[in-house]
Amino acid sequence: MSRFAFASTGKASRLLVISELSIVYLGFLLVSVGFYFNSYDILSNQLQMLIEVLVIPLVIIVLMLSLGLYNPRLRCNGDGVGRRLVIICSLVLLLALSLSGLNALSSSFHVVSLSVLTSLCMLMGFRYFISHKFGDTFRRKVLVIGAGKRAEIIRQRMRREADKKGFTIVGFVPMAGDDEIDTGELKMAVDLDQPNLLVQMVKDQRIDEIVVACDERRGHLPLQALFACKLYGVEVMDVLNFIERETGQIAVNQLYPSWLVYSNGFVRSDSIRSIASNMLNLGLAVIIICLLWPLLLFVMMAIYLEDRGPIFYRQTRIGYAGKPFEILKFRSMRVNAQANGAQWAAKNDSRATRIGQFMRKYHIDELPQIFNILKGEMSFIGPRPEQPEFVERLCTQLPYYAERHNVKPGLAGWAQLKYPYGACDKDALEKLQYDLYYVKHRNFWFDLAIFVQTIEVVCFAQGSR
CATH class of the missing domain: 3.40.50.20 (Rossmann fold)
Structure with a gap:
């Protein structure tokens, strides 16, 4: 059941999205008609209900996308899919409850909640049927x-x-x-x-x-x-x-220079696109700070109370055009953790503090980099910046490594979605191949897809150390 029931094939992704969006709308329609049977005039006069029926199915599909249920290479068992469905139901019902004025007894909330459950059951039945009857059709x-x-x-x-x-x-x-x-x-x-x-x-x-x-x-x-x-x-x-x-990666070790020259992509952004991208990054950064400032204050207090050490940690990283800058993070390791020089973070790193282990698991320690975005040193989406010591060595060992500096480093990136945390030069090669793919294909819609799918990385603590 899991080979197609919870993940689309590459060729069928768009068709699957359209089909399942139609199924969700059908589920909402059936529940609405059944709930307001013989009283269509009441339904037509409830503008809020009509808006919910039109908007919430789109929200469900976006959440399925962001939690990896349209990932052609999704690797998880039934429990993993179950957790994703629980998150989707919870978020959509929370949205419906807020739209109904926090009135859990309202008719609109009853209709939406029943519609959500009905639609998700129909979706899983649809995928189960497709996987057993037409699983190989699109291969x-x-x-x-x-x-x-x-x-x-x-x-x-x-x-x-x-x-x-x-x-x-x-x-x-x-x-x-x-x-x-x-x-x-x-x-x-x-x-x-x-x-x-x-x-x-x-x-x-x-x-x-x-x-x-x-x-x-x-x-x-x-x-x-x-x-x-x-x-x-x-x-x-x-x-x-x-x-x-x-x-979704470029095979660096097999490249020949002419392929880079003649292949599509690797184009420089024009000035209008760069200005639009900068404005979007600034706007999102301001919105996120306004929404998350209570969390930021709580984390700052927890870090200080644990060992009375510095709250923030500054480290030199290599950014756009190979220029160094100071990246800002919540301190997740003990003071002087890099006294012996720069080193990769290890799994269950003994240098991490107790609050630091939790922050690194859910990437909370990266939140202060929003201020690097406000300063124009980073963007929300792009290759992760590395320390100068690593960059100098990797540029000599890995072909085309310096090409990842042709775009601004990002808070999240394509490599972070596709590959776990890198802790050695071999991992750096794998992530470079994803980074070059991003540099080649980057556009607004690709950035938006990465931004949405990053929710899955945060919710399920993927790629963290």
């Missing part, structure tokens, strides 16, 4: 041209079943020049010098996409065969583009 059939080291990247990065919900690898076709790997039953032999043979295989296997992942292209790439398949209607793409689309 693309992929043929990989190549069976060497570059083709091995696909198996390494997408070894889990959750990573392959949107496609199925039909086979690997070895090519001359490949440092051939063992592909087992997926090995498919075909003479690529005869285009009609590859086209016939595509027809027989009903291939949707061909991924070119050969180790040596010069003199070996079957251009005529690939072009014939493209004319037949099959999408042909490079392995780097395939990995980028399916994993």
Whole structure:
């Protein structure tokens, strides 16, 4: 049940959102009609009720998005999904209660609460049905041209079943020049010098996409065969583009410079967009401070009472264009925690204070960075800034690491959503690949999606140390 019932496939995401929004509206409509049966004039005169019926279904879908229920690679069991549903119900019912003037006995609150429960039950039934009847319908059939080291990247990065919900690898076709790997039953032999043979295989296997992942292209790439398949209607793409689309990261170790130059994305923001982004960051920062100032005061008091030490912690980080700045955080570790030099935070770090452990778990220690946003040193969304000592070393070890400084560092980011806390150079490489993906594809809607999904990271204490 969990393979589709609680997460969409990559290709079906938009269709799933539209379908489930329609189901939620249908649930609200059925409950409203049943509750006001034979008294439609009463319903038509209740403007508040009509607004709730129109708006709250949208809120439910947004909450499902923010809590990962549309994440194609969602990895959680039934308990994890249950917690998410409880949060959604609680937040929506709290909204409905506030709209009804905190009157839990009002008819509007009864209608909305029953509509929410009915809609969520219908959604889970819909997903259960789809997963068992049409689970494989939207999976693309992929043929990989190549069976060497570059083709091995696909198996390494997408070894889990959750990573392959949107496609199925039909086979690997070895090519001359490949440092051939063992592909087992997926090995498919075909003479690529005869285009009609590859086209016939595509027809027989009903291939949707061909991924070119050969180790040596010069003199070996079957251009005529690939072009014939493209004319037949099959999408042909490079392995780097395939990995980028399916994993949301850029395979840094496999990049060739021309790919960066000719690929879409990596464009500089124009002045209007930059001004709009700065204004949006400032506005959100002011709103959040106005809403959370009681929490900020409570945390400041708790930090001081624990060990009478400093409340805030300042640390030099590398920001936009490689310029250093002082990042502001609530102090979550004991005084002089970095007396022996800069070091990665470890799981259950012994340097953390008791209140600090709780703050780091729910990312509360990051809240003072809102003031860095007000100063223009950071934005809400972007790559996380690192310490100069780490940046200097990583720039020499990891190709293209400095490119992440082409945008302002962020309070939240794409890498934080997709990968847990980094505690070594290997983790830094993984997060760099997500950061480069963000730099390439960043836009308002991408930022908004990251901002909404960050709610899941905070609510379930993901990626914290």
